[in-house]
Amino acid sequence: MQNLFTDVPERLDEECFEAILENSAVTVERIVSKGHRSPASGWYDQDRDEWVVVLQGRAVLAFEQGADMTLAPGDHVVIPAHRRHRVAWTDPDVTTIWLAVHY
């Protein structure tokens, strides 16, 4: 048994992505952020749909088209494939823990 809220890296120089389960159809990953945002250079443009939830902390998702979304614990959203998005902000004081399902 593992725990999503513990086993968090002590130093978070970079955002931390960790696959919890992965097969040909689906990937579940935990993302740990603390003040990180996506590289300014571009957008995520993914081949698969993604369902993402913030479990702890707070984050802002930005989209190439459409309004920003502020996510608090429990907030979840589907990001369809090829909807270009980035993480514009994560809480600098609290570790933000996300769960993402790519399918």
Next chain:
Amino acid sequence: MQNLFTDVPERLDEECFEAILENSAVTVERIVSKGHRSPASGWYDQDRDEWVVVLQGRAVLAFEQGADMTLAPGDHVVIPAHRRHRVAWTDPDVTTIWLAVHY
């Protein structure tokens, strides 16, 4: 945008299962329990693997073979297809919120 921790039914006469996303390859569901356990009559025996996490509350999973597992918030476990299991206990005082990925 929806929230996993809110929009919880006020009355929970029965355990509440709600599909968050569903396609041919994967189902993500939220389960809300409060003192519920599986029917005494039998075991869950599922055709697909299941990854399950407790996000709030507390629960005990029992297995036909192997020791019980007590899950606190963040605890997650894979239940392989056809590993017979049941929910032996959930916290009667706090709403237990689970997330399950069937894949």
